[in-house]
Each structure stands twice: as C-alpha cells, then as structure tokens.
Amino acid sequence: MIRVLLVEDDPMVAELNRMFLSRVAGFEIVASVRSGTEALEALKNYPVNLLLLDIFMPGQNGLELMEEIRRQALDVDVIFVTAARDTATISKALKLGAVDYLIKPFEFERLKEALDHYRETHHMIRDGEALDQAALDKRLARRPAEARGAEALPKGLDRNTLAKLLEVISEWPVEPPWFTSEEVGQLVGISRVSVRKYFEFLCTLKVLRMEPGYGTGGRPVHRFLLQRSHLREARRFI
Secondary structure (H helix, E strand, C coil): CEEEEEECCCHHHHHHHHHHHHCCCCEEEEEEECCHHHHHHHHHHCCCCEEEECCCCCCCCHHHHHHHHHHCCCCCEEEEEECCCCHHHHHHHHHCCCCEEEECCCCHHHHHHHHHHHHHHHHHHHHCCCCCHHHHHHHHCCCCHHHHCCCCCCCCCCHHHHHHHHHHHHCCCCCCCCEEHHHHHHHHCCCHHHHHHHHHHHHHCCCEEEEEEECHHHCEEEEEEECHHHHHHHHCCC
16 A cells, blocks of 8 residues: 555545545555654655645745755655746746655545556666566556646636637737726627636736726726736646
C-alpha cells in the first residue's frame, strides 16, 4: 500500500480528500495534519510515501514545507492540492519536484488520474525492473499529448465564451487601450455581469489589469487593460 499524509488546514477539505482517497485502490492515509510543523513531525513518526499538500496554511506554507523536505532529503513525494493558481507558484512547485498539481475545486476523476499515475510509477521504481525506452515512455506519460486537451476552467465559465472574449479583446484598438465589461459584452452578445466573471478570472492570470474609473454621471466603472504578454496563460483553457 502507498502511505499518504494529508496536509490541509481546512477540516472540511481534509475530509473530502480523505473520502476521495478511500475510493482509489492501493492507498492508505496514515495521518491528517493542519500545518507544516505537524507534517514534519508526522514524517518522523510514520513511514510516508506521498503527501497531499495544500499551499495556503498558517505559519509555514506548502512551498516552504516542500523546501524543508528537500533540505532534509526526506524520501517522500508531493502532490499539491491547492487553490493557488498563479504561474509563479505552480512553476516553483514543479521545480521543487511535485509529481502533480491540482487546483481547487477539482473533480474526483482528476485526483484519481493523478493517484493512478503515481501508483504505476511508484510500483515501477519499487519493483526495480529494467525497461526499454518505449516501455519507460509508456509508464511515464499520463496520456498522449493530443488527448490531453485544455485545462479545466473554474465552475460556471464556458470554454467557447472565453474564446470569443479573448478574440474580441485581442483585437481591441491600441487607442484607447482600456475597455469595460459592458463594451465587450455588447460585442460578444452576453451581459455585463457575465463578462465580469470572465474578466475576474483573466485578472487572476494577469491577462487583464483592472483599474477603477467613472462613467457618465459619475457612475463607478471598472476599466480593463489587456496585457498581451500573458495571453498564453488564458489560451491554455481553450
């Protein structure tokens, strides 16, 4: 059995992760802790193969914990399960050697895929069998690149609508460069409120920059500016 340590400060999320893990063959939870300090203590007391690790925690965050794990040369793998979605955090997690990175909220099937792949790789290494290149590629690849598809959007957002919005704002004139959700909504054919949901998501990816302003009659209006150097971050989702 693969021994798992849950590191999650939210009791409800920890329980959900526990429930999901119980549905995947070959894994057992040895403990559930709520901080980096507790995790390091648990690693001293239990044999652990895998951490399901959050990033946002009180005190030491998940990345700092993983750095400490690497400093101490602890033999444990990490799958991040977190709401952190910025590229700098994801990049650092992968450079530290995370075997996977799941963004909350996620579907059970995505976690099962990560665990199934980890189990296969773990058994391959444990068994010490000799493999040729073709067999190794088959074991290490989750699925063919052509079948991987785009990344999952947050709940309530639609891939086709996002594509239309990106098309409109990509062709926005240089002068004036700022636009509002109402202006873009009229071009795409959806409401200002709906556009704002997509714009808020694009702001988290740094594709858009938001600035408060005022419209006619002094009405507060948020203006948005496209940051073209970050467009590739949004295109991962379409």
